[in-house]
Amino acid sequence: MKKIESIYKDLFEKYSRQGWWPVTELGNTEPTYNSRKHLAEKQKLEICIGAILTQNTSWKNVEKAIVNLNKNKLFSPEKLNEIKTEKLAELIKSSGYYNQKAVKIKNFIKHLNANFGGDLNLLFNLKIKDLRKELLKINGIGKETADSIILYAAKKPVFVVDAYTKRIFERLLNLKFREYDDWQNFFEKNLKKEGGIQKQEFFAEYHALLVEFGKNICRKKPLCQKCFLNKNCPSFENKIT
């Protein structure tokens, strides 16, 4: 078994299923973790907005913003189109960078409405490559945010690379790439099955597990003593604990 496969196995055995992406059940206001097989329109939009809100921000702060948006029934292309940027910024304040993020959300909605008639399914019908290109046209959506949307809202198999992913594999495998796409290619090539591409569920789970591991153990200042993967970790052996 490849190292990145056994790392997944160890993480899953330790943390079990993460149920990403957290989404609000219809009628409620707070997002919950509970891998849904099917997402309502409203929930897909919530994931897109959530992906923007969580840029360089802890999820707890994003949750408060999502609750506000839910209470105001704003997760619809029409409502988000109508609301003033300043008003939106106020509602998402807890997520930080709120002025920028309000503009980013508006940019996303404008693009969706102008080019896809406000229909996320129409956008998500694009092939992965085209969908990614489309999302990257929007000012405020970078590669990680685009891939999160593709993986968790459109439910297509892409490997999301975030700060945790890079940090964890730099330490665990001495892995280091300059470009985001090089990181992503590494995982997608090495996690490909013989029969074809890996399942979306697997990439979704792997990314979520890495976040959990990165938050609890492989922090910026890592807790190597507590780490259940330190056996073959070069960073641990080098005493960078």
Place this chain on the structure above:
DNA sequence: TACCAGGTCCTCG
């Protein structure tokens, strides 16, 4: 108190 969090864009050199 200082540091960190599920990044992205813009501006320089």
Place this chain on the structure above:
DNA sequence: CGAGGACATGGT
């Protein structure tokens, strides 16, 4: 290109 800065709240 690629480094460096701006954006900002809330938790530890």
